[in-house]
Amino acid sequence: METIKNFDDLIAHLSQKGERKRVAIVWASDDHTQEAVAEGLKGGFVEALFVGARKEIESSDLLRPYADHFTIIDSDDKDDAAAKAVALVREGKADVLMKGLINTDNLLHAVLNKETGILPKGRVLTHVTATEIPTYPKLIFFTDPAVIPYPTQEQRMEQVRYVADLCHSFGIEEPRLSLIHCTEKPNEKFFPFTIGYKDIIDEAKKGTFGKCIVDGPLDVKTSCDLEAMQTKGIESPIAGEADALIFPDIEAGNVFYKTVTLFCGAETAATLKGPLAPVVLTSRGDSIKSKFYSLALAIISA
Amino acid sequence: METIKNFDDLIAHLSQKGERKRVAIVWASDDHTQEAVAEGLKGGFVEALFVGARKEIESSDLLRPYADHFTIIDSDDKDDAAAKAVALVREGKADVLMKGLINTDNLLHAVLNKETGILPKGRVLTHVTATEIPTYPKLIFFTDPAVIPYPTQEQRMEQVRYVADLCHSFGIEEPRLSLIHCTEKPNEKFFPFTIGYKDIIDEAKKGTFGKCIVDGPLDVKTSCDLEAMQTKGIESPIAGEADALIFPDIEAGNVFYKTVTLFCGAETAATLKGPLAPVVLTSRGDSIKSKFYSLALAIISA
Numbered sequence: 186m187e188t189i190k191n192f193d194d195l196i197a198h199l200s201q202k203g204e205r206k207r208v209a210i211v212w213a214s215d216d217h218t219q220e221a222v223a224e225g226l227k228g229g230f231v232e233a234l235f236v237g238a239r240k241e242i243e244s245s246d247l248l249r250p251y252a253d254h255f256t257i258i259d260s261d262d263k264d265d266a267a268a269k270a271v272a273l274v275r276e277g278k279a280d281v282l283m284k285g286l287i288n289t290d291n292l293l294h295a296v297l298n299k300e301t302g303i304l305p306k307g308r309v310l311t312h313v314t315a316t317e318i319p320t321y322p323k324l325i326f327f328t329d330p331a332v333i334p335y336p337t338q339e340q341r342m343e344q345v346r347y348v349a350d351l352c353h354s355f356g357i358e359e360p361r362l363s364l365i366h367c368t369e370k371p372n373e374k375f376f377p378f379t380i381g382y383k384d385i386i387d388e389a390k391k392g393t394f395g396k397c398i399v400d401g402p403l404d405v406k407t408s409c410d411l412e413a414m415q416t417k418g419i420e421s422p423i424a425g426e427a428d429a430l431i432f433p434d435i436e437a438g439n440v441f442y443k444t445v446t447l448f449c450g451a452e453t454a455a456t457l458k459g460p461l462a463p464v465v466l467t468s469r470g471d472s473i474k475s476k477f478y479s480l481a482l483a484i485i486s487a
Numbered sequence: 488m489e490t491i492k493n494f495d496d497l498i499a500h501l502s503q504k505g506e507r508k509r510v511a512i513v514w515a516s517d518d519h520t521q522e523a524v525a526e527g528l529k530g531g532f533v534e535a536l537f538v539g540a541r542k543e544i545e546s547s548d549l550l551r552p553y554a555d556h557f558t559i560i561d562s563d564d565k566d567d568a569a570a571k572a573v574a575l576v577r578e579g580k581a582d583v584l585m586k587g588l589i590n591t592d593n594l595l596h597a598v599l600n601k602e603t604g605i606l607p608k609g610r611v612l613t614h615v616t617a618t619e620i621p622t623y624p625k626l627i628f629f630t631d632p633a634v635i636p637y638p639t640q641e642q643r644m645e646q647v648r649y650v651a652d653l654c655h656s657f658g659i660e661e662p663r664l665s666l667i668h669c670t671e672k673p674n675e676k677f678f679p680f681t682i683g684y685k686d687i688i689d690e691a692k693k694g695t696f697g698k699c700i701v702d703g704p705l706d707v708k709t710s711c712d713l714e715a716m717q718t719k720g721i722e723s724p725i726a727g728e729a730d731a732l733i734f735p736d737i738e739a740g741n742v743f744y745k746t747v748t749l750f751c752g753a754e755t756a757a758t759l760k761g762p763l764a765p766v767v768l769t770s771r772g773d774s775i776k777s778k779f780y781s782l783a784l785a786i787i788s789a
Contacts, residue, residue: 320750330669334677367632367741375636405745406772413749416772437738439669441746443707447715448622449750470708470718 186356189485190323192452192478195355199230199481205254206280206484207232208465209270211292212263213285214238219247221467221476222283226251230484234258234279237266238286263287267295274303274462280487283465283480296460303461309333309343310459312466313351314442315482318451321409326351326360326429330438332457338381341431345385347458348429349394354485360428362389363408364401365437369419371402378433398422405430405441454478456486463487488658491787492625494754494780497657501532501783507556508582508786509534510767511572513594514565515587516540521547523769523778524585528553532786536560536581539568540588565589569597576605576764582789585767585782598762605763611635611645612761614768615653616744617784620753623711628653628662628731632740634759640683643733647687649760650731651696656787662730664691665710666703667739671721673704680735700724707732707743756780758788765789 189195213219213235219242225231226248233255235242242248242257258273260266267287273279282303284292296302297310304310312331315324328344329336336344345362352360364382371379382401389399400421407414411425432438445451453475457464463483467476491497510533515521521544527533528550535557537544544550544559560575562568569589575581584605586594598604599612606612614633617626630646631638638646647664654662666684673681684703691701702723709716713727734740747753755777759766765785769778 318750320752365738365742367737405742406749410749413772432742433738434736435669436667436735437742440667440707440734440739440742444743444746445750447708447712448620448747448753450622451750470715 188356188358191317192324192454192481195478195481195485196228199484200228203229205230205232206487207234207278208281208283208480208484209234209236209273209279210283211266211270211285212237212287214241215286217467217471217473217476218283218285219245220473221480223247223251224477225480225484226254231480234270234273236260236270236273237263264291264295267292268298268301271295271298271301271303274460275301280462281465281480281483282460282462283483284467289466289468292464292466296464304459305461308459309340310457311336311340311344311347312455313344313347313458314453314455315351315478316442316445316451316453318445318449320449323428324355325409325427327438327441328431329435330432330442331435331455333435335434336378338378338384341378341381342385342388343459344431345389345399346394348431349397351458351486352397352428353395357428358396360397361423361426362397362399362429362431363403363423363427364399365405365408365430365432366402367404369403369407369417376433401431452478454482456483458486490659491657493619494626494756494783497780497783497787498530501786502530505531507532507534508789509536509580510583510585510782510786511536511538511575511581512585513572513587514539514562514568514589516543517588519769519773519775519778520585520587521549522775523782525549525553526779527782527786528556533782536572536575538562538572538575539565566593566597569594570600570603573597573600573603573605576762577603582764583767583782583785584762584764585785586769591768591770594766594768598766606761607763610761611642612759613638613642613646613649614757615649615760616755616757617653617780618744618747618753618755620747620751622751625730626657627711627729629740629743630733631737632734632744633737633757635737637736638680640680640686643680643683644687644690645761646733647691647701648696650733651699653760653788654699654730655697659730661698661700663700663702663725663728664731664733665705665725665729666701667707667710667732667734668704669706671705671709671719671723678735703733754780756784758785760788
């Protein structure tokens with residue numbers, strides 16, 4: 186496949202492929218969720234399983250044209266709808282789980298339920314985002330701006346695995362993943378996690394994450410700009426062309442997310458990885474575009 | 488005074504004021520340092536005290552026109568030059584210390600020397616940056632992208648004090664300082680530092696930092712965008728118009744610094760606060776503009 190370099194490419198790829206993935210959507214009573222799903226139905230890559238909010242869905246002019254490609258499953262309250270949607274994933278009847286007008290905490294409660302949930306024991310739940318920044322020639326994938334506060338070495342290893350997989354699903358043959366830190370020097374005393382970076386790099390060399398290049402510590406600038414890297418006298422196979430940034434902690438990841446969207450005009454798409462199916466958890470602050478791209482991101486990685 | 492809203496305003500303000508501050512420059516043998524200092528001499532706000540590198544300074548065509556406003560102090564090696572420049576500050580003969588072609592560590596060694604240095608006992612050394620982002624209507628001051636790994640409560644209190652002072656020197660009557668965190672909710676379990684934010688806010692209300700508004704935790708977006716704040720249902724006197732961002736740690740601050748400069752076309756100026764005089768510590772990767780603005784930032788805060 187050709188490499189997907191931006192969100193237009195992603196949508197074109199999914200439409201062209203013409204395979205509909207089954208998306209279980211919890212309580213899609215709001216316009217934003219309905220619009221995002223309608224776009225996916227129109228693009229020919231979504232089969233929608235709406236759980237709850239029958240009245241709002243049946244009365245939606247946006248959704249009506251695609252009635253052949255959606256089903257409504259009744260539910261009287263949001264927590265029940267979340268549980269039913271999660272069950273669809275567990276029973277292999279849905280490929281993606283998507284949040285509508287329900288609190289994130291309530292949806293996650295169903296996802297993480299030890300008996301009826303969909304996070305297998307020992308699997309790491311983390312948040313992966315793809316961003317299209319107007320001043321960078323390709324998408325940047327990054328983790329984790331929203332879920333894991335300070336990743337352990339084991340959690341970071343899984344983050345690298347998820348992100349490498351995601352890059353591969355975008356047709357990036359040998360993605361370049363940069364392990365972020367404020368300088369390029371490991372520092373055991375103040376930043377013990379930077380010592381663990383070497384083990385992750387070694388695992389990558391062994392092929393643990395498939396074909397990919399992992400290096401670090403590097404800062405954001407030297408990861409994404411060859412000239413900045415060379416000016417600092419750094420040698421790295423990332424070569425200023427990072428496809429992905431693995432942030433040391435949630436604060437750093439969140440600053441990147443908020444800064445590129447607010448100040449750089451960047452679009453984003455995000456999904457939760459770890460559960461049996463990717464989970465689309467968009468929030469009120471996200472644009473409709475961002476919700477649609479998030480759905481597409483989850484679908485390509487499902 | 489009128490509020491300084493960008494770096495052009497800053498240079499115009501200093502030129503108009505016409506007061507020359509004495510800048511001790513350690514080993515200014517490189518073009519970039521010479522150009523930045525020449526701009527300050529030309530602008531009428533720098534009296535240069537070059538320490539070391541006599542030959543390179545005497546042969547500089549850039550500096551020659553301003554010979555009435557600089558002095559060269561001889562020194563045979565860089566460490567000696569650093570010590571002499573630091574001594575000028577300690578003896579009250581220089582208002583600003585500036586790095587030329589010497590390693591940062593070597594210069595800091597002289598600054599931090601317990602007997603002959605210029606960091607008074609108990610004072611916090613931190614890095615403050617001002618950035619002009621094309622998509623924001625005023626400068627944003629932030630700390631700390633480069634020096635303190637994980638600030639203690641006491642260190643953060645001093646960071647707030649330095650930044651508030653700096654904002655005042657830019658003519659911002661009541662600056663709005665945002666204490667950054669990935670969400671707006673304090674969280675003792677995972678992010679104990681967010682609990683300390685309340686004490687800083689209380690201190691600000693008592694007037695400890697002069698006239699200013701301090702609030703948090705807030706993320707970057709809700710700090711700098713009223714609509715984002717309102718969409719999330721947050722109430723904060725920052726009102727999406729932050730003048731300054733106090734980052735929780737060096738990783739977050741560094742990501743902001745690198746992201747705005749690489750992806751948003753932002754200019755920056757930086758200085759070290761804490762020592763008896765502000766210290767201009769530009770690095771190889773910085774543009775000449777950035778070096779010049781850093782010098783100007785140090786001068787207005789001296």
